[in-house]
Amino acid sequence: MGTNKILLNVKEGLARNYIEAIHERFGGTATPHSYQLHTDDLQVSIFTYDLRPNMELSITQGRTATPISMHRTPDKDLDLIHINIFKKGQIEHAYMRNKQYVEATTSTGAFIHNGRFALQGEIPANLFYSSITIKFTKEAFLDFMPEAADMYEEAFGHNQPMTYHMQLPIDLERLTDDILYYQDIEFGGRPMIIAKGLETLTSLIMTAQKMSSQNNLNGLHADDYQRLMLIKNQLMSSFNQKINIQTIADTYGISTSKLKRDFKTLFDCSIYQFYAHAKMDEAYRRLKTGDYSVMEVGYDLGYSNLSKFASMFKKVKGITPSEVNR
Structure with missing residues (x-):
């Protein structure tokens, strides 16, 4: 497949959209509820399960020898909520050409969004990837758990592009582990996956409700993303300066708490x-080239005291600056 990125265009929606797009791009074996491809360069498997009417669970696993850049076009006519739970590996989400890693076992391990804005996802090369996705319509959600109607309206009722990032509590980690386990069980596997999927969704909603009551469920809409990416770019272009949160907040017209x-x-x-x-990532890159001395890198990155630079580098990277080129 070469060394360039593979481009894959997908219309956001149910799992069948992904299956059709991947099948058209790579070939393989596709059915209405599954897709499989196993070559030396690309291994992909997708299996979908109907939890309830208009509510599905899908399991995606695989590995690619070449990074895959997936462009997802929003489907504004389909009122779907997407819950992506990353079990192994990571995927890089981009909005407005800016990137954010979503990784298993971190506070961004669950990515929840309403699919109303375009996302670009990049799956890194040579990294095993495993995820569980639950998708449902508003009607299906309220029929399944009507007591969560207020929370749904608070999170998605304004019909704006919204995303939420969550870390899975230990009980959800176990439930999703069970889902992957029962995928390999031939007799009784499907009903157990459906049962565990519904339990996973219920537990996730209860966790979100608890976070919401404690004002810890924080969503981001399109304007928030755009602002944060501008701030990130500003930080990445000013390594030789000290940062001031109050100044940044004033510049972008928001409170420091927000x-x-x-x-x-x-x-x-x-x-x-x-x-x-x-x-420190930038320092490592420069030192690794061999074109810069430790003194040059430290001073250029705004450190007047090289011992403080070396101490921070060791804290972040686990080695001293002078050890990089040994």
Whole structure:
């Protein structure tokens, strides 16, 4: 397949849209509820299960030798909520050409959105990927759990593009582990997956309800994404400067509390943590080339005290700057 990225265009919607797009692009074996392809360069399997009318669960697993860039076009006529639970590996989501990793076992391990804006997802090469996705319409959701109507309206009732990132509690980790386990069980596997899928959805809704009551369920709409990406780009282009959260908040016309909350929601860390890690990533890249001395990199990244630079580098990277080229 070469070394370039593989482009895949998908219209957002039910799992069949993904199956049709992947089958058309790569071939393989497709049915209304499954897709499989196994070659030296690409292994993909997708299986879907009807939990209830207008509510489905799908399991996607695979590995690719070449990064796959997936462009998802929003389907504004289909009122679907998408819950993506990442079990292994990671996928890189991009909105307005800016990227954010969604990774298993982190606070961004579950990605919930209403599919109303275009997303680009990149699956890295040579990394096993496993995810469980639950999709449902508003009508199906309210029929399944009418007591959650207020929470649904609060989260998605305004019909704006919205996303939420959540870390799975331990009980949800176990439930989703069970779903993957029963996928390999021939006798009784399907009904157990359906049962565990409904239990997973119920538990996730209860977790979201608890977070909402504690003001910890923070969603991002299109304007939030755009603002955060501008802020991220500003941080990435000013490594030799000190950051001031109040100044950033004033520049973008939001409160510091909202800035901190939104940044944590999207990037799973504080602004200071993001900035420090990004600076050390840049330092590592420069040192790895062999074209820069430790002194040059430290001073260029705004450190007047090289011992502080070395200490931060060791804290983030686990080695000292001088050890990079050994």
